[in-house]
Amino acid sequence: MAYDKAADLLELALEIAARRLGMPYADIDRRSNAPTDSARRRNTQRMVKALEGVFGARLSTNYNDQGEKCVFLEGDKLRALLQLKPEEMTALDRAIETLRTSNAVLEAENLKELRTKIRLLAPMSRRRSLEIDYEALLSASHVVARPGPSPRIEPTTMRPLTEALLAMKQVSFDYKGSNGVHSRTVHPYGVIFGYRAYLVALLHGASGDRPSTWRIDRMANVRVLEQPSNVPPEFHIAAHAKRSFGAFQSETEYGEVEWRFNSKVAESVLSFRFHPDQQMIPETDGSVTVRFSASGHLEMAWALYPWGSHVEVVKPEALRRMVEGFQRNDFPGVP
Known part of the structure; x- marks a missing residue:
């Protein structure tokens, strides 16, 4: 063989x-x-x-x-x-640091504990050389914090949410919204991490089964209840997340999205992942068309702004009107 x-x-x-x-x-x-x-x-x-x-x-x-x-x-x-590699250990450290810079403190601590357990799997005869190579790679890499909001998520908030999701229990919490602080009881469906972390949950007593999103950094006094949560068996958090461009979802906004980037930025665009289900279509004139379906026009507008006048919004019409007049042509570079 x-x-x-x-x-x-x-x-x-x-x-x-x-x-x-x-x-x-x-x-x-x-x-x-x-x-x-x-x-x-x-x-x-x-x-x-x-x-x-x-x-x-x-x-x-x-x-x-x-x-x-x-x-x-x-x-x-x-x-x-099994043979641990220094590059695998370094990748774990980069993931931990990325979580820390995103203020996902609990997830960073969980991954740090996992790293310790994995290192214990290495044979004693291999640990010295592994540590030397690992430290060398670690000193040559650095995680740059991504610009944008990075609200701190307290472990005291995240732990009970994780517990409730695993035990399939309802949770209650105090939520700070635009109209003040109110107590809420919900059926948790899952968590979406992005610029911010959101709990996807159905408000207890609400009609229908379409969940809402709740900013986790606005929650306080999170408590796991004894009552079971009712999560539809056909619900999948990944499929739900794809319906939004970022985290915000709107049934009225959801639909086909089409952007056309001109030939000057085509090479850069082809390396971008705007959406998990995107279609990248190189055109005969050198431009690139990007298509997908989602909601979240405001977050789309934020993502399009750095591309200036190099991008045209073909659809939806509401997004085209939103960015019209704000597409600059004097940026010295593109993302």
Whole structure:
């Protein structure tokens, strides 16, 4: 067997062993570069067959609760094959620092504890050289704080929200809105992190099942209640978040968005991720068209301002009117 194929099999075995609920065949399919679905599935079947030859009865297949065929591997003895890399540890530190600069204090502390546990997995004989390379890489990198609001989220606020989400319980809190401070009881659906952190939740007693967003930095006295929360089984926080450009959502604003950037900034635009479901379309004249569907016109206007007169809003009309007259042509550079 070629060395690269052996390395691929070992990497796959480690990933399967790390998943308590098994690894779906579909996930293994996505590791393949084969041109068709059927070819990718044949590659998956060959790799699973090869792993069966190595691990025998410790490797098994079954179906999960979603009806997906999965591979399972009892992997305690595979720990000896794990080798921590200094660049992996440095990436963790950068993630911790990024969370700190965003004032996500609790998440930074959780990741710091995880880093300590991971470092303990390194064999004693390897720790000295790992630490030397790790410190060298760490001293050569720095996280720059992104401009914008960075309100502090207190751990005393975030911890009960996390507890309620895990236990599927309702929460109550005091919320500072434009009309003063009011007590609220909600069914928490999830949390969205961006410039600010928002709780997605349905107000208790509200009609319908469409949740609202609540700024977490405006909450105080957060309490987990004994009453269970009612979260629709079809709700997915990632799909919900895609309906907004940032975090704000509006059913009246939601719709198709189309921007056209001229050829002078096309190269820069092609490296940008404006929205998870965006379509980037290079035009014959050198310009680039960006399309997606979302709400949040004000946040879109903020994102478009640095591009000045290099961008034209094709749709929606409301956003086109909002930016009209504010597109400067004298910026010395583009994002």
